[in-house]
Amino acid sequence: MTSVVEFENVFQHANGRCLLNGVSFSIGHGESFGLLGPNGAGKTVLLRLIMGLDRPSAGRIVVLGQDYDRLSATGFSRLRQSLGLVLQGGGLLNGLSVAENLILPLRTRGESMDLMGRRVRLIMTQLRLDGLENLYPHELSGGVRRKVELARALIQHPKLLMWDELLDGLDPASVIEIQEHLAREKRTRELTILFTTHQPVGVFSLASRVAVLDGGRLLFTGSIEDLSRAGDYDPDLKYALMGWL
């Protein structure tokens, strides 16, 4: 299985704090990888590094075969067309309508307005967002916003979808809908998914492999079965997972 994401001994420091402490892991093609950890564990920091929003203090990151140490700004822009990110706490442009927000990632591809319009309508139908085209982000509920953010991340058919704090603000029906949609995307387009969460309830069914991050350190990487066993003999992991398993 080829790697979509590879982290080698990655460190990230900011304002004198160590946000990531020597993190190494890899995500294979077509995997659904869950990154678990409490608030402040460094999950968002890790996603931002993959997306190229921040540069690591040290270590090596390779995404879709592109080594970030050798990637130019233009290279990053091109790579981002193969990455989709649903950010925690927004990312939609408040001055643009839902439809205009969804078109944004397609703009750099030079597609015709007609084709872009069709793609917007299709993704909106698939995620049951019909009728919301002309609304603005501030007019949407938190859950619907998350779905629009997902739609924007998926509209350019990314090879890797990253979702920060999956399930946050979503009702159970939306979760099922999204699970089904992502399963379809995985089947038809071999989408690789990386999601983070601090609420593991219901997440284990989505992940084929998980990692546990706490205080910037990666405590565990493996299957969910291995995770429950590892928690028995690793006190740090047990403490991090307290109440989860």
Added chain:
Amino acid sequence: MGLFVLRDCLRLYRDILLKRNRLDLKAFAGALRETGLSILFGITLVSAVVGLIVGKETEDILDKVNIPGLLIGTIGRTIINEFAPLLVGLFVAGRSGVALAVRIGSMVLNHEIDGLVVCGINPIQYTVGPMLLAMLVMSFCLAVWTDLVVVGVTAAWLWFYAGITWSLFLDSLKQVLELRDVVASVVKPMVFSIFIALIAAVNGSLVARRVEEVSRAATRTMISAIAAILLINLLFVLRT
């Protein structure tokens, strides 16, 4: 950082001219409204008031020293060369510069900038790019408008209260004003606009996590922009 912003803006305009990119018309229309129409009433009012004050003062001096040609020429040149560009610069800094800093700061806080980067779009395209273009267009228009209002109101006052005819007024101006003065009076506010936009962009981008930083960015932008305007104006004065 300001230079990077300017470089990206120039690249954007080049790509728009070469039809490799599109100007976001919605953002541009909003920026035109913000930089021009929203301050039109204020700048007209201030220009008219200044015109009245200058007219009254000139009338008083004319009662004592009867050399209207010299007096009108001096005052007219000062208005067109110095006062109108500075007034436009200050209005643009106060309205557009602060608005741009606040907008970028809020977009950073709301992760909108991240959202654009994630979509593979340079945020300049939706922030400084359209705003700077609108500021350039509107600075030019406002400079011409301010010149006309201040000079027009002054001339009207002097015609009504001091009996200075319009032809004498215009002849006096013609004697002291050269083409380069008139060009400088509209170019100066455009140069101010470039600096205002860059100062606003840098201050807005420095917002990191807290809402208070947005208001700080606005204040910093206002103060820095005024300082920059005065310094640039001084350079213009020293050069001529």
